[in-house]
Amino acid sequence: MLQQIWSLFSQENAPTDMHAIPCTALDVWPRDLFVTNGIIVDHRLDAVKLEESISTLIKTKFQRAGARFAVRNGTYEFLIPRTFSEEVKPLVFTTDNYAETYATPIGGRPAIPVRPSRVSVASVQPCPALEVYFRSKTCPVNLKSCLAGRLPILHVHVTTFDDITFIGITVSHGLFDTLGTAAFLSAWTRLINGEDINDIPGMPLDCAPFEAFADKPSATPPRGWSQLGLLQGMYFGARMLWKMWHEPEEKMMLICVPKAFVEDQKASIMAELQAQKSAEWVGSSDVLLAWFCKTMHHHRDTADQTPIIIHTAVDLRPLHIWKDGKPLSHPYIHNAMSTITPPPIPASTLANSSVADLALQIRRAIKVYTADLEAIRADISFRCANPIKVLIPCTPDGEAVIHSNWRTAKFGQLDFTGAAVAMDAGAKATVRCMLAYFPSSIPLRGSSVVLSEDDETLWMFYVASSQEWERIKQSGAVQFI
Numbered sequence: 259m260l261q262q263i264w265s266l267f268s269q270e271n272a273p274t275d276m277h278a279i280p281c282t283a284l285d286v287w288p289r290d291l292f293v294t295n296g297i298i299v300d301h302r303l304d305a306v307k308l309e310e311s312i313s314t315l316i317k318t319k320f321q322r323a324g325a326r327f328a329v330r331n332g333t334y335e336f337l338i339p340r341t342f343s344e345e346v347k348p349l350v351f352t353t354d355n356y357a358e359t360y361a362t363p364i365g366g367r368p369a370i371p372v373r374p375s376r377v378s379v380a381s382v383q384p385c386p387a388l389e390v391y392f393r394s395k396t397c398p399v400n401l402k403s404c405l406a407g408r409l410p411i412l413h414v415h416v417t418t419f420d421d422i423t424f425i426g427i428t429v430s431h432g433l434f435d436t437l438g439t440a441a442f443l444s445a446w447t448r449l450i451n452g453e454d455i456n457d458i459p460g461m462p463l464d465c466a467p468f469e470a471f472a473d474k475p476s477a478t479p480p481r482g483w484s485q486l487g488l489l490q491g492m493y494f495g496a497r498m499l500w501k502m503w504h505e506p507e508e509k510m511m512l513i514c515v516p517k518a519f520v521e522d523q524k525a526s527i528m529a530e531l532q533a534q535k536s537a538e539w540v541g542s543s544d545v546l547l548a549w550f551c552k553t554m555h556h557h558r559d560t561a562d563q564t565p566i567i568i569h570t571a572v573d574l575r576p577l578h579i580w581k582d583g584k585p586l587s588h589p590y591i592h593n594a595m596s597t598i599t600p601p602p603i604p605a606s607t608l609a610n611s612s613v614a615d616l617a618l619q620i621r622r623a624i625k626v627y628t629a630d631l632e633a634i635r636a637d638i639s640f641r642c643a644n645p646i647k648v649l650i651p652c653t654p655d656g657e658a659v660i661h662s663n664w665r666t667a668k669f670g671q672l673d674f675t676g677a678a679v680a681m682d683a684g685a686k687a688t689v690r691c692m693l694a695y696f697p698s699s700i701p702l703r704g705s706s707v708v709l710s711e712d713d714e715t716l717w718m719f720y721v722a723s724s725q726e727w728e729r730i731k732q733s734g735a736v737q738f739i
Contacts (some may be wrong), residue, residue, distance in 0.1 A: 294697060388698060
């Protein structure tokens with residue numbers, strides 16, 4: 259903050275050895291949120307090949323992934339080296355190697371999540387403490403640690419065992435969003451598996467898709483977000499501080515949801531709609547989010563009228579809002595996400611609504627959002643015109659659920675076979691598990707993510723206070739294991 263204030267009074271030129279690219283407003287507001295995406299691959303991988311390939315990919319196709327953060331003349335920027343070298347690296351890549359299987363010594367390491375034997379019942383379990391295998395001690399935890407020394411924002415830590423490999427990708431949300439991470443990792447695995455780098459799409463160094471929105475400022479905050487006045491801000495702040503003081507500990511728990519359970523719920527809702535001769539429909543992700551929100555609020559008091567706003571993330575890249583009214587035509591790793599919000603729902607109503615009613619409300623909100631391209635452009639233009647304005651994702655007296663669905667990222671389908679060590683012919687090095695950790699100190703309660711899926715199961719996480727988890731457990735709405 260002091261550095262940003264000082265920059266307002268001293269004009270600083272861009273470093274001659276760097277490309278200086280202003281961050282968009284969508285990059286600025288989540289800059290302090292750092293995420294470690296943890297991928298567990300079911301084979302030993304060659305760490306040298308992983309480092310060489312990801313470095314080559316950044317140097318030739320995704321130079322923006324090698325950015326540093328800077329604040330110059332009051333503006334946040336990405337600084338991208340004009341030339342990468344041993345002294346000016348494209349990323350920080352660290353490794354640990356164990357010449358043994360992960361289960362050795364027996365009982366000495368956290369268990370990797372596995373699907374419960376009773377796959378017909380959704381269940382909750384603690385998120386295993388595996389950060390030590392995904393993160394080195396030098397991984398950044400906040401913006402300050404990146405600004406110091408102009409270190410690369412992207413850190414990758416690889417831990418190898420004889421039977422599995424942990425790959426941790428730690429980055430500020432100001433550089434990558436989830437689908438940006440997915441595009442980058444997809445390109446990486448294509449290169450690992452021998453594809454010609456010239457055939458792999460990259461992100462142009464000079465791309466600036468949000469420039470078109472910067473000169474059309476909107477006076478209205480994005481839908482579902484509130485801009486508070488002084489008294490409202492004081493009231494909201496007091497409520498938040500009381501909650502943090504009264505229930506200070508946050509816990510992230512994994513939720514294992516059988517796909518068959520979701521599909522059965524969806525089939526029942528669709529049969530009901532067809533019986534009513536309705537043209538409406540719901541998707542499996544609508545049903546999953548509706549079930550999740552109802553279940554996590556099942557314990558709320560029948561008199562609790564606290565407004566709950568459900569935010570579900572939406573990818574802006576494929577929408578026809580960009581230049582010439584077309585989707586983005588190239589990979590874009592930076593933030594290009596917004597959120598869709600149904601009308602606020604009182605907590606007691608949310609707890610007692612049917613999954614069908616909630617799923618329909620979510621689907622209707624999505625249809626309304628995607629049908630109004632001008633409203634989407636107005637949401638983006640407000641962000642672009644107000645890069646550091648503080649908005650809250652609910653009303654001053656309300657609460658928010660911030661939900662992201664990573665199914666479209668397809669992390670579970672990444673193939674690392676090309677980097678495998680001593681693999682049998684025809685075998686593949688596939689992703690066994692996908693996890694996420696947030697080393698930042700930013701409160702995350704109310705946040706949920708669908709992490710990954712396999713043929714039978716969906717894996718989610720949800721962050722709540724320890725006391726809230728106990729109330730959820732006591733409600734009996736979901737099985738704890």
